[in-house]
Amino acid sequence: MAGDETTLTVEGLKTHFFTKAGVVKAVDGVSFEVGKGEIMGLVGESGSGKSVTGFSIIGLVDPPGRVVEGRIIHDGRDLVGLDDEQMRSLRGNRIAMIFQDPMMTLNPVLRIETQMVEAVLAHNTVPAAQAREAARDALGQVGIPSPDERLRAYPHQFSGGMRQRVAIAIALLNRPSLIIADEPTTALDVTIQGQILYEAQKLCRETGASMIWITHDLAVVAGIADRISVMYAGRIVEQGTTADIIDQPAHPYTRGLIGSVPSRNTRGDRLFQIPGMTPSLLNLAPGCAFRERCSVADDTCLAEPEPSHPLPGRVLRCHHPVLEVAQ
Amino acid sequence: MTVQAEQRPGTGLEAAPRPEDVSVETPFRRFVSDFLESRIATVALAVFAVIAFIALFAPWIAPTDPYDLAQVSVLDSHMPPGSTAFDGRVFVLGTDGAGRDLLSAIFYGLRISLGVGVMSGIIAMAIGSVVGLAAAYFGGRVDTVIMRIVDIQLSFPSILVALVLLAVLGKGVDKILIALITVQWAYYARTVRASALVERSKEYIDAATCLALGHRRILFRHLLPNCLPPLIVVVTVQTAHAIALEATLSFLGIGLPITEPSLGLLIANGFEYMLSMKYWISVYPGVALLITIVSINLVGDQLRDVLNPRLQK
Amino acid sequence: MTVFIIRRLLQSVVVVAVMSLLVFVGVNIVGDPVDMLINPEADQAEIERVIRDLGLDRPLHEQYGYFVVNALQGDLGDSFIFGQPALQLIIERMPATFELAIAALLLAVVLGIPLGVLAGLRPDAGWSRTIMAGSILGFSLPSFWVGIMMIMLFAVMLGWLPSTGRGDTVPVLGVEVSFLTRDGLSHLLLPAINLSLFKLSLVIRLARAGTREAIHQDYIKFARAKGLSETRVVLVHLLKNIMIPVVTVLGLEFGGLVAFSVVTESVFAWPGMGKLIIDSLHELDRPVVVAYLMIVVLMFVIINLVVDIVYSILDPRVRLQDTRA
Secondary structure (H helix, E strand, C coil), X not given: CCHHHEEEEEEEEEEEXXXXXXXXXXXXXXXXXXXXXXEEEEECCCCCCHHHHHHHHHCCCCCCEEXXXXXXXXXXXXXXXXXXXXXXXXXXXXXXXXXXXXXXXXXXXXXXXXXXXXXXXXXXXXXXXXXXXXXXXXXXXXXXXXXHHHCCCCHHHCCHHHHHHHHHHHHHCCCCCEEEEECCCCCCCHHXXXXXXXXXXXXXXXXXXXXXXXXXXXXXXXXXXXXXXXEECCEEEEEEEHHHHHHCCCCHHHHHHHHCCCCCCCCCCCCCCCCCCCCCCECCCCCCCCHHHCCCCCHHHHCCCCCECCCCCCEECCCCCHHHHHC | CHHHHHHHHHCCCCCCCCHHHHCCCCHHHHHHHHHHCCHHHHHHHHHHHHHHHHHHHHHHHCCCCCCCHHXXXXXXXXXXXXXXXXXXXXXXXXXXXXXXXXXXXXXXXXHHHHHHHHHHHHHHHHHHHHHHHHHHHHCHHHHHHHHHHHHHHHCCCHHHHHHHHHHHHCCCHHHHHHHHHHHHHHHHHHHHHHHHHHHHCCHXXXXXXXXXXXXXXXXXXXXXXXCHHHHHHHHHHHHHHHHHHHHHHHHCCCCCCCXXXXXXXXHHHHHHHHCCCCCHHHHHHHHHHHHHXXXXXXXXXXXXXXXXXXXXX | CHHXXXXXXXXXXXXXXXXXXXXXXXXXXXXXXXXXXXXXXXXXXXXXXXXXXXXXXXXXXXXXXXXXXXXXXXXXXXXXXXXXXXXXXXXXXXXXXXXXXXXXXXXXXXXXXXXXXXXXXXCCCHHHHHHHHHHHHHHHXXXXXXXHHHHHHHHHHCCCCCCCCCCCCEEECCEEECCCCHHHHHHHHHXXXXXXXXXXXXXXXXXXXXXXXXXXXXXXXXXXXXXXXXXXXXXXXXXXXXXXXXXXXXXXXXXXXXXXXHHHHHHHCCXXXXXHHHHHHHCCCHHHHHHHHHHHHHHHHHHXXXXXXXXXXXXXXXXXXXXXX
């Protein structure tokens, strides 16, 4: 991964929420890179900070949250510290985002046309007719039949899958170099999920855009991502190529995640379940956040595990990686 | 903690024995401490307590009896606040057109306004709760008919309902009470029915029914206590509303007779002197009315927040 | 659908009938009908003639029948004071009341929505708290007292605006209106603000609640993620969503403004039908009181009927639920 080939470099990102009850360290020192045209899967349970990471990159963290530390370098420019107008001109232009629930992302009282044309006009000074053409082409690109008619429709006249296609079309309108997809298939039927996954992957290839695919579903991301980062309690606990992570998971948490995905080999067996629940990020005790649920944890885990690089392209945060056992 | 201990004997309703009462952190104690979290609401509650005290004991704490002709002299009429009467008394808030001490008149006016408002609220709550409970408990046709009547009545603004009744009935304390009760009962009925419907579907009512307890027992001992939280909120809002409505109607001269000088009537009396800059005759009774209503509303707002189950952690 | 409309129509007829019965019974039984219906200054022969004319010597159900038949023909009796048909008196004063109510409604929308949205966008800011405190006051303050204070401040102390009457009017489509003349507008301003205060507080609350809810919706975040300017997010995406409930509620509230104009018109001596009924109540001009009540009740029944039908067209769930019940 050469420096000039990276679209996004995140270094030591910390996003904290300053609530009345205390500071919630939703993202606490996350680092990763996304290469040009690469799809990176960001996997974790709900509350692991994966969505907040996405919103931090695009600069849409809601108060009382804010980025307190770290660098987000996109196309050679650090996004942390940009002013509102500079961030706005990047959003939907160079960096686009797709949300989880297509039923909620499109404004119910505005026509699809309005919602698409405004996205073009927000970043380009072109005649409205030209913006409309761009919108129509984008709809056609994501496989929506008779786009000219559909532009005049309201969101409720579309099915969930179709709406997500519209959202993807909007994200693609300005040819972004980075797309952040926040669980875009979770709310959809399984058959539609497959179509959207395929569509997204294809469009990424065609446009050369990089993508961060945020999900809690390891099975989904295994089929689409080039690399995977596993997040737990605001940190990346393991990172590597998809094949490495799936075939040789080293972190006990990753192993647990993979164990809990049903497959042909586990047929008839009792499905593995990680015991316990995600810890509250409010006033999290120091040390490894996973130790309460970990089967191999001992007193060394009371200390913070530092990131290690046991293999090329691999990052681990664990005192007792399974890798060591294998060696 | 001492505050909680003092508050406890005051309100019998919430302290009704519930199983949780055995533990230290009772729902009522938590309710009190939640309520006191808001400084504005605590102040409002204290202000309201003072007003209620004045209203209750007006004859004993008012400087003069403004309606005792022996104590009132027309020579003292229209005196601005702080004036001294010929016999040496000081009129803190001035006097009205008949020479009455305005502060005393306000104390007596509070007594009437608050009395009428609270009384109408209590009677309306009693009627509305029974009707609402009946609708929820018996359901079916009873429910449909009752709720249709409630809906229709609530589709008319309160002032119109009061206007119809007072046009028909005429003036008088009893008449205005009837009007205020008619305006309010439907809100209570709707509130109680809504929460009773939720409670009715819960298991303890089934259990009570299985024990073959009588209708009345299930209704009043089991259902009603659980409908209290929303009812308490409606009581505060509606009482404030009733006080304002009575003042409005009395101001318009179609509410209380001049023998019952509520705050609304005091303000109406002062209105004619407004143009000659004798502002105090209207303004001070108005301020008293305003403080009363605002303090009740602020208490009601906080109660709504504290008692709202969706906001509870 | 037809079933639904017929049910609602029948219900409205029942409401009007019950109201007419209530007013009739009130006038004829609770009080002395001779007292109530006959000019107190009439002599004995006149009284007997009117008793015969009105059929007061007949059984009660026949009397009610007369009342209904006459009312259906638009005859609600003559005013004692003005000697004109009561209905005509009220209709003459209707435009003044409607002008006041519409002005108040416009003020509530034009001021209330921006204030509510601002308060919703930054709920913790100082001015947001000020707006909300103002709205609590608007709910709490009895409007007649606010009216008095406005007269004291703007008319008596500052002398900026007149405090009574309608001022100069000009006819528009045969109806006299105040708002088109400078003098009329200055007369309209204080009463309109006074009447609007309660609804203004309501609109502020609705708009604030709508904003607070909408601001966390994904479609607002998505609009931001598209790189739209904050102005466009608020003015297009947010406003359009909160306008729908606000406007619906306001449609329902128009009747309330007409009813509450009774208070404002009395304070500001605005010559509308609200002042007319209060004056008539004081002067025991019963035919006018009865006519006013019947007309306003009828107006409400019609507003509610229309709103119900429109709702049922918009929302099929309401319709189905009602047919099943």
